[in-house]
Amino acid sequence: xxxxRGRDVAGALRLDVDAVVVGTGAGGAxxxxxxxxxxxxxxxxxxxxxxxxxxxxxxxxxxxxxxFQEGGGRATSDLAxxxxxxxxxxxxxxxxxxxxxxxxPEILDLWARRHHVTGMGVRDLEPAFRTIEQDxxxxxxxxxxxxxxxxxxxxxxxxLGWKNAALSHNRVGCQASGxxxxxxxxxxxxxxxxxxxxxxxxxxxRVFSDAKVDRVTxxxxxxxxxxxxxxxxxxxxxxxxxxxxxVVVLSASAVGSAWLARRSGLPDPHAQAGxxxxxxxxxxxxxxxxxxxxxxxxxxxxxECTEWLSFEEGSPRRTWIVPAFAHPIGTASTLPGFGRDHxxxxxxxNRLAVLTAMLHDETSGVVEAEDTRPVLHYRMIEDDRAAxxxxxxxxxxxxxxxxxxxxxxxxxxxVTVRSARELDALDTSFVRPHGTPLSAVHPxxxxxxxxxxxxxxxxxxGEHHQVKGLFVADGSLFPTSLGGPPQISIYAFALHLAKHxxxxxxx
Amino acid sequence: MKLPRRRVVKAAxxxxxxxxxxxxxxxxxxGYEAPGRALVAVSPWQYAxxxxxxRRFCAPDRDGVPDADAIDVAGFCDRWIAEMSPVTxxxxxxxxxxxxxxxxxxxxxxxxxxxxxxxxxxxALSALERSSVDLLRGGFQGLKALIFLGYYRDPRTWSIAGxxxxxxxxxxxxWWP
Numbered sequence: 158x159x160x161x162r163g164r165d166v167a168g169a170l171r172l173d174v175d176a177v178v179v180g181t182g183a184g185g186a187x188x189x190x191x192x193x194x195x196x197x198x199x200x201x202x203x204x205x206x207x208x209x210x211x212x213x214x215x216x217x218x219x220x221x222x223x224x225f226q227e228g229g230g231r232a233t234s235d236l237a238x239x240x241x242x243x244x245x246x247x248x249x250x251x252x253x254x255x256x257x258x259x260x261x262p263e264i265l266d267l268w269a270r271r272h273h274v275t276g277m278g279v280r281d282l283e284p285a286f287r288t289i290e291q292d293x294x295x296x297x298x299x300x301x302x303x304x305x306x307x308x309x310x311x312x313x314x315x316x317l318g319w320k321n322a323a324l325s326h327n328r329v330g331c332q333a334s335g336x337x338x339x340x341x342x343x344x345x346x347x348x349x350x351x352x353x354x355x356x357x358x359x360x361x362x363r364v365f366s367d368a369k370v371d372r373v374t375x376x377x378x379x380x381x382x383x384x385x386x387x388x389x390x391x392x393x394x395x396x397x398x399x400x401x402x403x404v405v406v407l408s409a410s411a412v413g414s415a416w417l418a419r420r421s422g423l424p425d426p427h428a429q430a431g432x433x434x435x436x437x438x439x440x441x442x443x444x445x446x447x448x449x450x451x452x453x454x455x456x457x458x459x460x461e462c463t464e465w466l467s468f469e470e471g472s473p474r475r476t477w478i479v480p481a482f483a484h485p486i487g488t489a490s491t492l493p494g495f496g497r498d499h500x501x502x503x504x505x506x507n508r509l510a511v512l513t514a515m516l517h518d519e520t521s522g523v524v525e526a527e528d529t530r531p532v533l534h535y536r537m538i539e540d541d542r543a544a545x546x547x548x549x550x551x552x553x554x555x556x557x558x559x560x561x562x563x564x565x566x567x568x569x570x571x572v573t574v575r576s577a578r579e580l581d582a583l584d585t586s587f588v589r590p591h592g593t594p595l596s597a598v599h600p601x602x603x604x605x606x607x608x609x610x611x612x613x614x615x616x617x618x619g620e621h622h623q624v625k626g627l628f629v630a631d632g633s634l635f636p637t638s639l640g641g642p643p644q645i646s647i648y649a650f651a652l653h654l655a656k657h658x659x660x661x662x663x664x
Numbered sequence: 665m666k667l668p669r670r671r672v673v674k675a676a677x678x679x680x681x682x683x684x685x686x687x688x689x690x691x692x693x694x695g696y697e698a699p700g701r702a703l704v705a706v707s708p709w710q711y712a713x714x715x716x717x718x719r720r721f722c723a724p725d726r727d728g729v730p731d732a733d734a735i736d737v738a739g740f741c742d743r744w745i746a747e748m749s750p751v752t753x754x755x756x757x758x759x760x761x762x763x764x765x766x767x768x769x770x771x772x773x774x775x776x777x778x779x780x781x782x783x784x785x786x787x788a789l790s791a792l793e794r795s796s797v798d799l800l801r802g803g804f805q806g807l808k809a810l811i812f813l814g815y816y817r818d819p820r821t822w823s824i825a826g827x828x829x830x831x832x833x834x835x836x837x838x839w840w841p
Contacts, residue, residue, distance in 0.1 A: 215830030218817035222747065230752065230809075236802020334831045342832050391747075453827070485825045489812035490805075495793075496786060500725040506825035530749070569793055569801070591798045594805065 159358040160207040160246055163367030163387035169397040170365065170387055174198045175662045177383055177402040179370045179417065182248020183647040184631035185408030186349035186357065187289065191655035192406075193360035197662050200363040200400060201354075202383070204409075205245030207366040213340030217486040220339040224252045226412075233522070233535045237590030238438050240533060241598045242410055246366050247350030249410070249598070249644070254337045254458045255326035255346060256479075256642035257295045259286050259649070263468035264639060271470075272636035273607040275617045277653070285649040293327035293347040295645070302333060304455025306480045309444070309510040311460050313559030314478075319464035319551075324479075326459070335454045339484070349648075368398055372421040373405055373627060380405040380627035404626045404662045407604070408651070411633040415524040415603035416531035418614070424623035427611045430604060434522030434535060435638040436597035439515035440588065441481050441491060442549050444556030445563045449507045452482035465551045466517060468640055471540065476548025477641055478555065481513035491594050493571035502565075510556060514548030515599075516541055517640035524603050533600075537590055546585035553580055568593040599643050604633035619654035620661065628658050696778070701739065705746035705753065706760075709778075713760045714738040714811075716778045720785050721811045730820050732811075740814035756810075759803045767792055 163170070175197040178185045185201055192199045208223060221229035226242040233240065243249030260282070268274040289295075303311065303323070314321035327347040336342065344351060354364060370385040382401040386394040407414035415431040423430065462478040483491065485506065492502045522535030537545075553564045557577040566572040568587035574580060587593055606629075607613030610622040619634065621627040630651040632643050639646060696709040703711055718732035718741070732738070745753055764777045771788045773780055780788065792804045815821055822829055 213832075215832050216817070218813055221813075227749070227752070228747070230748075230806070232802070232806075235798055236806065237798065332831070336831070485816040485822060485827050486813050488825070489816050490809040495721040495789065495808060496723040497725040499721070500723070500729070500824060503825045504725075506827060528751075530751070591801045 159355050160364045160366050162207060163365050163398075164390050164395070166365075166387055166396065169399065170368065172200055172363075172400045174200050174400065174402050176404045176406065176658065177202065177400045178406040178408055179383060180248060180407070180409035180413060180631065181246045181349060181354060181364065182243060182408060182410065182631065183250050183349055183644045184651040185248070185406070186250075186353035187648045187651035188406050188408060188630045188655055188658065189362050189364070190353045190357040190360065191652060192659060192662070193357045193362035195655075195659045197659065198361070200365065201357070202368040202370055202385070202398070202400070203246050203364070203366045204369040204388070205243075205366065207246040208251070208340065210340070210342050210344040213336070213342040215334070215336040215339055215342060217339065217484050220252075224340055231533075233533045235536070235590065237595060238436065238535060239594070239596040240412070240436065240600060241596060242412060242600065246354060246364065247348055250346070250348035251340050251350060252338050253598075253642075253644060255328050255348075256458055257290065257293070257325045257327055257645040258641045260646040261468055261640060264637065267468070267470070268607075268636050272605070272613065273609040274636060275608055277606075277617060282649055282653055285652040286645070288652055289645060289648040292352055293648070294329045295325050295327050297323050297325045298456055298459035302456050303459050304333070304335075304452075304457075305450045306452035306482050306510045307456075307458070307460040309446075309450065309559040310462060310478070310480050310512060310555060313555035313557070314462040314464065316558040317464075317554060319462055319555070321460060321462045321464070324459055324461050326456070331456065333455045335457060336484075337457055369394070370398070370409070370417060373407075373417060373423065373624075375421075375423070375624055375627075378623065379625045403664070404628060404658055406628045406630050406658060407633070408629075408631045410631055411600040411603045412524055412531050412533065414629060414631055414633045416526050418604060419524070420526035423621065423627070425614070426623070429612065429614045431524040431526075432521065433602045433605050433636070434524055434533065434600060435518050435520070435602045435635070436522065436535065437515045437599040437638060438518060438535075438537065438545070438595045438597045439481075439513045440545065440549055440593050440595050441511050441513045441567065442552040442556065443509045443511045443565045443567065444553075444559070444561030445505050445565070446508050446510060446561055450510045451507050452480070452510055453484055457482060462551075462555065465514070465548050466640055468517070470519070473544055473547060475517040475519075475541075475544040475640070476514040476551070477517065478512055478514055478548060478552055480511065482511050491567050493565070493567045493569060510559065510561065512552040512555060514545060514552050516545045516548065517638050519638070542589050546588035549588055550580050550583060550585060553577075566593060599632070599639070601632035601635040601639065601643060602637065604629045605636040606634045607636055618657040619650075620657060626661050628654065628661070630654055703742050706742050706757065709764065710757055710760045711738055711742060712778045713764045714741045716785060717763065717789070717807065718811050718814065720782065720789055721808060722815045729824060730818070732815060735815055735818045735821065737811060737814035740817070741810055744810065744814070756806070759807060762800070762803075763788075763792065763807075
């Protein structure tokens with residue numbers, strides 16, 4: 158057993174360690190391993206449970222409550238955007254689709270130029286990226302394993318002459334079941350919980366699940382630990398949790414870490430904590446084909462189209478296009494309408510290829526701390542809305558070019574077009590919050606890094622500007638949207654910043 | 665699925681008081697049949713609303729398809745709601761109150777939702793789906809997600825989509841293109 162379940166701990170949990178890490182996703186697990194290997198006594202606290210491959214039943218109704226925050230029901234405060242985030246040891250690396258792309262050089266350059274980030278250039282980060290890609294066995298999905306949904310993207314984008322390419326994943330021994338987003342029953346994901354947590358534990362780290370942190374404790378401008386409570390098997394508080402530490406690392410995601418920072422009342426003279434929330438909000442477009450596609454089978458998201466993705470600020474082309482398929486419950490929730498018409502649409506399930514346009518967003522949202530949970534405010538700006546609409550139309554063009562006989566935007570009411578020519582005159586005003594279902598899986602940027610305390614929360618070393626010994630190692634760090642999957646950046650940033658945490662703990 | 669937050673409840677209650685003249689609180693618990701089962705999170709009238717909404721959302725498109733009652737969607741929702749956080753649960757139950765007592769009034773329908781003929785129920789739900797109040801549209805999506813979670817979780821419904829279900833408990837080899 159490498160993880161101690163908080164629910165099994167008798168009485169309160171009190172620890173005195175060099176370092177405590179809050180959260181065990183990509184950032185927390187990578188940081189924990191580095192701290193343990195440096196010889197620090199350290200512990201990681203995870204509010205969710207610890208689940209093994211045998212627990213992953215490939216059923217949506219059973220996996221949503223097990224693997225996702227708020228049972229998969231987290232959303233922005235206006236209910237316009239569903240926000241899917243992981244919960245449990247391994248965080249979102251347990252349910253993600255294993256996409257591994259390095260931080261774009263243009264983004265790192267932007268951060269250096271505009272956000273006063275230093276020491277995080279391509280060359281600075283190269284060792285960390287190389288290390289984590291090796292550790293997680295990152296490799297490109299071979300041609301023979303591209304499923305028909307992804308093949309439709311490749312075929313359509315190629316026919317249009319648009320940039321497209323295979324993606325790299327962290328999977329070994331994959332069975333191509335297509336159930337990645339419900340946890341891998343075959344233990345093929347080379348992720349935080351499979352690779353890094355065991356290495357951290359082997360190096361002496363202690364990991365506790367069902368351990369919810371409520372606040373960071375400080376004294377004289379320095380972090381002194383964290384406090385919270387252990388949870389029982391239904392997620393209810395059962396006993397006190399009190400960890401004293403020389404350094405504290407927040408790795409609870411851009412939502413959880415920001416919530417914790419705000420709830421703890423940490424000094425924030427420039428009101429930066431929780432601000433600048435980005436999410437990569439996206440929507441889907443479904444193409445109906447004559448022949449079966451079986452989009453839910455095989456490896457998801459093995460192909461991308463980057464024709465509509467520019468990293469230039471204010472660009473009208475700011476969407477990353479990838480396939481996105483769901484199992485029946487997710488599909489039913491997204492398809493428009495209800496009743497007989499809805500069921501008739503469900504009958505096309507196996508003939509659908511679905512693409513998503515994920516927005517490289519410039520909208521600035523906020524995470525607030527409301528009582529026991531975070532509240533996400535995010536009002537999409539018009540430029541973002543328009544960019545998303547362009548991306549969705551591009552998805553539709555790809556689907557037609559791939560041979561779709563009909564393309565549906567799941568808007569309210571639904572919009573169905575039967576030829577690419579119809580797209581030229583399409584009124585896309587339906588693409589807006591509450592006009593079409595939006596979802597986001599990449600919250601980031603709420604405790605952003607930079608060397609100017611007026612515009613950032615932590616330094617380029619990852620340390621809080623106002624609270625010494627308090628570090629951040631998760632997607633909160635990003636000063637802007639990434640424009641691509643964040644997991645490998647989060648892992649690499651944690652590895653890169655670990656030396657500063659170690660130095661701080663050693664005093 | 666996201667279930668509505670406090671502001672949905674506030675909007676619902678406010679609209680209810682204006683549109684229904686405060687009648688909601690007086691009549692909302694009367695005239696409902698006992699569900700004939702033990703409920704864990706909802707009251708009999710809330711169960712009835714879930715049952716009626718589920719019947720409309722999951723209306724079969726052809727003979728031989730199990731309906732929402734056969735799948736016990738409302739019973740599933742009751743159990744699911746019991747596991748929600750108190751804030752979310754309160755919001756959702758507020759939305760059920762809105763659907764039952766206020767929504768029909770805003771649609772010019774004279775009776776509570778569960779007493780309406782199915783065509784009028786469909787009309788009311790469509791109006792909620794396209795409401796000019798964004799939070800109510802969000803609430804509709806949350807309710808829809810909950811109902812479909814209850815319906816499409818059941819293997820008897822998978823043939824509708826031609827879905828062959830989980831691979832675990834079947835031979836280990838997965839699917840390759």
